Amino acid sequence: MPAEHPSITTFRAELDRRGGTGEIVVLPDSVHTAALAAEALGCEVGAIANSLLFDSDDSPVLLLTSGAHRVDLARVAGVTGPLVRADKDFVRRHTGQVIGGVSPFAHPAPVPTYIDPWLRRHEVVWAAAGHPAAVFSTTYDELVAMTGATELEVE
Template identity: 30%
Template sequence: MSIETVKAHFRQWNREHDVMEFATPSATVEQAAETIGVIPARIAKTLSFRGEGEKAMLIVAAGDAKVDNKKFRHTFGFKARMLTPDEVLEQTGHVIGGVCPFGLKTELDVFLDDSLKRFETVYPACGSVNSAIELTLDELVRFSSAKEWVDVCKGWDGAEPDSQETVF
């Protein structure tokens, strides 16, 4: 079970008991925000993309942010292509709605989007469609083994999304 691998991941910092499990689903940003009682932007959603080669990459972004294809291509040097649900499960070990950068099935590159920097704490999922944990940004960096902060999202800073670009 995926939530168990996430709890095992947090055990190394004695934080496995901080993983919250809910009676109601928290699989979408809106469901998670309502369940936890925070604004949707504070939900740290994990997006899965095809990286270079066969390996996937994860981007953790604020709940109100959308990937900007132009920024993504400029940052990584290739087009943003999301994984299928089956590929997400195969690469991460987590189902859609519970994807997080913790307790991963395979070692993947994790990037954190600047859209998260507005908050002292955020709420990423924990491997199931009804779980989350509250983390500071420093904890998110440490626990996810994030490679770096990136600026690949739009729509969160009050700017209107460019209608020419695909919004994920």
């Protein structure tokens, strides 16, 4: 059995530290879209919590959105300030992770986080676990507790 990727190990330790109760699953192929993740996990696409990092005047803002939604940037920017999709270097600098594997937490420094309340509709929510092929299960309430996220309608 190959060794666990260091980014997953780091995430696992932070999940434990925050009292997370979910399971980490490493899928055979990376799941760069909510649809691919949902297919691999056998769940609805809406139960996938996409971690989308944005640049707001050179400060990071993380949106945890349902895989069933597209972000209305104008609407969200009314609350967060101006948003520009972050490039790979910005993502790596602020999360320590790569695009496609950004977890809701386990970043080098706290990142202001907002969560799509639509995710509340699902008993189990799946989010990235620090690597493009790794996800973890949680509940909406547990995810909010672990991230300190503020609810924000994103559509």
